Amino acid sequence: MSRRHWLRGIFLALLGGAALGLGYVFRPRPKVTLPTLPSRSLVVAYLKVGQGEASWIKTPEGQFMVIGAGPPGSGAHVVESLRAAGAQQIDLLVLPYPYNEAIGGATELIKQFPVKSVLDLGWGRVNKSQEETLTLLRKQRVLVQLARAGVAFNLGTEGHVKILYPRERLIARTPAAANNAVVLRLTWGKTSFLWEGGLEEPGEQALLSMGHELSADVLRVARFGNAGASSPELLRQVQPRFVVISSDDKEKHLPAPSTLERLTATGATILRTDQERGDIFFFSDGQRVDLAR
Numbered sequence: 001m002s003r004r005h006w007l008r009g010i011f012l013a014l015l016g017g018a019a020l021g022l023g024y025v026f027r028p029r030p031k032v033t034l035p036t037l038p039s040r041s042l043v044v045a046y047l048k049v050g051q052g053e054a055s056w057i058k059t060p061e062g063q064f065m066v067i068g069a070g071p072p073g074s075g076a077h078v079v080e081s082l083r084a085a086g087a088q089q090i091d092l093l094v095l096p097y098p099y100n101e102a103i104g105g106a107t108e109l110i111k112q113f114p115v116k117s118v119l120d121l122g123w124g125r126v127n128k129s130q131e132e133t134l135t136l137l138r139k140q141r142v143l144v145q146l147a148r149a150g151v152a153f154n155l156g157t158e159g160h161v162k163i164l165y166p167r168e169r170l171i172a173r174t175p176a177a178a179n180n181a182v183v184l185r186l187t188w189g190k191t192s193f194l195w196e197g198g199l200e201e202p203g204e205q206a207l208l209s210m211g212h213e214l215s216a217d218v219l220r221v222a223r224f225g226n227a228g229a230s231s232p233e234l235l236r237q238v239q240p241r242f243v244v245i246s247s248d249d250k251e252k253h254l255p256a257p258s259t260l261e262r263l264t265a266t267g268a269t270i271l272r273t274d275q276e277r278g279d280i281f282f283f284s285d286g287q288r289v290d291l292a293r
């Protein structure tokens with residue numbers, strides 16, 4: 001072996017050792033690919049971010065609404081998924097509740113895309129992720145509106161979004177911020193989608209007491225499929241065809257077996273992000289919701 005090749009081998013070995021010592025692994029980031037989707041349909045994506053809240057909605061006109069940004073470290077995946085879908089800006093960002101699992105990746109989104117407006121729970125300081133997110137929004141002069149029941153707006157040509165919860169007077173039941181999480185329903189033509197946020201049993205009971213229309217083709221199950229939410233009464237009112245659970249294969253206790261039993265009894269198709277190879281996509285033509293494969 002020549003002296004040049006010998007020195008090159010020593011250099012690469014040292015570089016590799018240093019990288020391992022620093023925790024670096026040299027591998028390309030997997031490219032986000034989307035399934036083939038009809039161009040004139042609404043697209044709804046539930047992202048694979050472990051135990052976290054991250055979804056986006058794209059209208060046929062190219063408007064983007066994002067619900068949650070996933071836990072810390074997942075912002076890059078949310079950004080790549082949006083870019084793969086053609087996003088150039090976020091028309092509305094919903095911060096459903098101020099826990100890391102729901103907003104940990106928000107600063108990455110705000111840095112990478114112009115954000116036109118934000119809906120926020122308006123909760124007091126909880127953690128660093130929340131503080132950094134709100135500071136960045138103020139710095140960029142983004143309009144932040146309070147998310148409360150009754151707030152409603154149109155989305156695209158056929159869409160209507162309505163905030164169902166929380167009510168003006170927040171409940172004080174632990175975990176308080178999660179039990180006051182934003183719950184919203186999107187209708188597109190004759191189809192609908194429901195996000196139940198981070199609610200546990202007290203929050204879900206408060207939601208049910210308000211008498212809202214809850215029926216939905218797709219239900220995004222409350223907080224990782226915890227045992228307190230997704231009650232028989234809620235599922236009776238929603239009557240979903242599909243349910244989506246955002247979960248992590250490293251978590252052995254969630255979704256709760258009792259919750260899975262109740263969801264299975266509905267006859268709906270159950271989709272779990274920990275059991276899917278990638279993100280979960282639906283599309284709606286205003287008449288029917290279909291799962292994209």
